[in-house]
Amino acid sequence: MPVESNMAPEGPDRDGSIEALMVAYQQSDPNAATALVKQLSPPIFQLFLAQSRNRAEAEDLLQDFWLRIHKARATFRAGEPLMPWLYSIARRVKVDHYRKNRSAREHEFMTDQLPEKASPSPTRQEPRISELLKSLPESQREVLVLLKVTGLSLEEVARATGVSIGSVKQKAHRAYEALRKRLGNPQ
Amino acid sequence: MTDDDITRLFNQSEPPPDAEAIKRIGEQLKATLVPVRPLPSDTFLWAISVGLFAVISFIVALATKLYGLSALSGPQIAVYYGALLIFAGLFARSLVEQMIPGSRRFIPAFALSASAFCVLGILVFLLFDDRSTEKFVALGIPCLRLGCIGAAISGLLGWGLFRRGYLVTPRETITIYGLFAGLVGVAVLALHCPFLNSLHFIVWHLGAMALAGLAGMALGRYADR
Numbered sequence A: 001m002p003v004e005s006n007m008a009p010e011g012p013d014r015d016g017s018i019e020a021l022m023v024a025y026q027q028s029d030p031n032a033a034t035a036l037v038k039q040l041s042p043p044i045f046q047l048f049l050a051q052s053r054n055r056a057e058a059e060d061l062l063q064d065f066w067l068r069i070h071k072a073r074a075t076f077r078a079g080e081p082l083m084p085w086l087y088s089i090a091r092r093v094k095v096d097h098y099r100k101n102r103s104a105r106e107h108e109f110m111t112d113q114l115p116e117k118a119s120p121s122p123t124r125q126e127p128r129i130s131e132l133l134k135s136l137p138e139s140q141r142e143v144l145v146l147l148k149v150t151g152l153s154l155e156e157v158a159r160a161t162g163v164s165i166g167s168v169k170q171k172a173h174r175a176y177e178a179l180r181k182r183l184g185n186p187q
Numbered sequence B: 001m002t003d004d005d006i007t008r009l010f011n012q013s014e015p016p017p018d019a020e021a022i023k024r025i026g027e028q029l030k031a032t033l034v035p036v037r038p039l040p041s042d043t044f045l046w047a048i049s050v051g052l053f054a055v056i057s058f059i060v061a062l063a064t065k066l067y068g069l070s071a072l073s074g075p076q077i078a079v080y081y082g083a084l085l086i087f088a089g090l091f092a093r094s095l096v097e098q099m100i101p102g103s104r105r106f107i108p109a110f111a112l113s114a115s116a117f118c119v120l121g122i123l124v125f126l127l128f129d130d131r132s133t134e135k136f137v138a139l140g141i142p143c144l145r146l147g148c149i150g151a152a153i154s155g156l157l158g159w160g161l162f163r164r165g166y167l168v169t170p171r172e173t174i175t176i177y178g179l180f181a182g183l184v185g186v187a188v189l190a191l192h193c194p195f196l197n198s199l200h201f202i203v204w205h206l207g208a209m210a211l212a213g214l215a216g217m218a219l220g221r222y223a224d225r
Helices: A014-026 A030-051 A055-075 A082-100 A102-112 A129-133 A138-149 A154-161 A165-182 B003-010 B019-031 B042-063 B067-071 B074-099 B109-127 B136-162 B170-192 B198-223
Strands: none
Touching: A014 A030, A014 A055, A014 A082, A030 A055, A030 A082, A030 A138, A030 B019, A055 A082, A055 B019, A082 A154, A129 A138, A138 A154, A138 A165, A154 A165, B042 B074, B042 B136, B042 B170, B067 B170, B074 B109, B074 B170, B109 B170, B109 B198, B136 B170, B136 B198, B170 B198
16 A cells, blocks of 8 residues: 655545545554555655755654654544645644754854855756755745645645645745746746 | 746655664554544534633623623623624634644634734724723722633633644644633623723723733743744
8 A cells, every 4th residue: 555655645536545544543553554654754755855954854854743743643633634734744843843953053054154165066967956945935945845846736735834825826936936046047 | 947847856856765764663653552532623623612612701700790791781792792702703713723733724813813902992992981090900900810810710621622732833822722711701801890991891801811812822932942
């Protein structure tokens, strides 16, 4: 049953089997817990990786995420969409992690501002997505990652981030505009 | 670079997480696995919240005598109590939305909080002509105290129901919870207080709700550390 993929499961019934696993997990089925972790970790990891500095940090976030899911599993109700539930918790994990490491991050930001010797030489033809996303404001980055990396719908992103669909569209539009400018192609 | 190229960049897949790490996480979850009862439906949570609001308000007010109920005219009862009930329904809805991760948000928490104070303030200003300030503090302090007691009782009694639901947005959820408990305090005073003075209502009755909201905000910040 587990899908060994590093992208979000696609298709209209993608929640169906995972939702059944989630319900079994709530009823303390150990196989369901293992299957859920196997099936959902890759897309959640992609989400964290797109917004963190390295793989080690993304793996820490993934671990925190599952501990949080374990704590909050009673708040999932069968019949409700699972993806927004999962991603809103993932979002919270990321916010908490960011706060915890804010002072360290600020220090690193200051060292990033040092002359060229701190910046890596551009060896890639195309920038990595995490590098591109760093130039965006947090709210735009989050919306774009949820839409493009995890493949959530507008409605699901709105639920996961607790804003309206209109606001999601606006943030995604602005993020695309900023990326186009960054990539030197204002359309 | 076109939009398609940007989308292609997003589709560059990174290697999946370490299989050993995934296995370890699975083992961790299994080690502490016990059955949990999912939260009830939104409608049930909403109904029970509004029910608790009405029952606690009435019982606390009954214990301190329903002087306010007998002092108000029929239209005043309909308008003021009706407004309190509507706001109870809206706060309950907002609280349920905040409690469930990933639920659709119909009511922005900040707008609801601000409109509750504005609408109730304007309403009592229009409903009650008396705006004198005689014995303003002496009459106000007991009301503020009773309002806070009503809020504290409802806050403590309702916590059993809501304690599982503040994992994602603790600050907002507990602030709304505090304001909702404060609204119980306002309702207790609406049933108990016989002084039909609009300034008294605005300062001391709504003051109890503001204090409960501030207490909720402080607890929310503490939970969000």
